[in-house]
Amino acid sequence: MKLHYSPTSPYARKVRAAAIQLGIEHLIEPVAVNPLDDPADLEARNPLGKVPVLEAADGTMLCDSLVICQYLFDVQGRSAEVLSIDLLNRHALANGLIDAALNIVMEHRRDASRQSDYWLDRWCQAVARTTAQAAVPPERRFDLADLTLAIALEYLDFRLPDIDWRTGARDIAAWLVEVRDYPELASTRPSHE
Ligand SMILES: N[C@@H](CCC(=O)N[C@@H](CS)C(=O)NCC(=O)O)C(=O)O
Numbered sequence: 514m515k516l517h518y519s520p521t522s523p524y525a526r527k528v529r530a531a532a533i534q535l536g537i538e539h540l541i542e543p544v545a546v547n548p549l550d551d552p553a554d555l556e557a558r559n560p561l562g563k564v565p566v567l568e569a570a571d572g573t574m575l576c577d578s579l580v581i582c583q584y585l586f587d588v589q590g591r592s593a594e595v596l597s598i599d600l601l602n603r604h605a606l607a608n609g610l611i612d613a614a615l616n617i618v619m620e621h622r623r624d625a626s627r628q629s630d631y632w633l634d635r636w637c638q639a640v641a642r643t644t645a646q647a648a649v650p651p652e653r654r655f656d657l658a659d660l661t662l663a664i665a666l667e668y669l670d671f672r673l674p675d676i677d678w679r680t681g682a683r684d685i686a687a688w689l690v691e692v693r694d695y696p697e698l699a700s701t702r703p704s705h706e
Pocket of ligand 1: 522548549
């Protein structure tokens with residue numbers, strides 16, 4: 514299987530970390546790509562031009578991180594763990610946190626005169642509410658939704674260090690300190706290019 518990814522993408526990091534949790538990272542050949550360069554190879558595999566994309570064993574292109582994770586769980590015969598409504602709902606919130614953070618990052622990259630204060634404020638409010646309401650996972654649980662939450666929080670620290678999400682989310686901040694050295698997080702953590 515080939516995984517088209519960018520080293521800084523939090524969605525691709527979710528897939529890479531899930532593969533490590535499942536013990537199947539050796540089955541995946543990583544292919545680094547920057548989607549913002551509009552590479553034809555990526556667009557031929559995913560018309561949305563986004564990473565991650567997994568070329569599955571039968572040649573199917575899987576084009577979304579949750580779908581790819583579901584596929585990896587299927588490969589391991591552990592489908593039910595991803596498909597529960599509780600997990601999908603917690604994942605949706607954590608993934609939405611990534612979406613809001615990424616929107617802010619992309620908006621900041623536009624010329625200052627073109628940036629929308631309205632949208633920046635909405636996305637910042639979404640980040641503040643979602644981090645404040647995130648529930649600390651029960652002891653020892655670290656499923657795909659918890660993994661996604663940890664990746665979302667680290668993405669905030671990585672790209673948006675000026676956003677102080679910790680003040681309104683002390684419990685989750687303490688939880689992140691507990692889990693940050695887990696191998697699937699430590700070995701996939703991006704560094705600044
Ligand atoms: N829902 C997708 C989101 C993927 C996504 O937005 N990836 C970003 C990189 S972090 C991307 O490729 N952006 C390029 C673009 O939007 O043109 C997933 O979960 O995989």
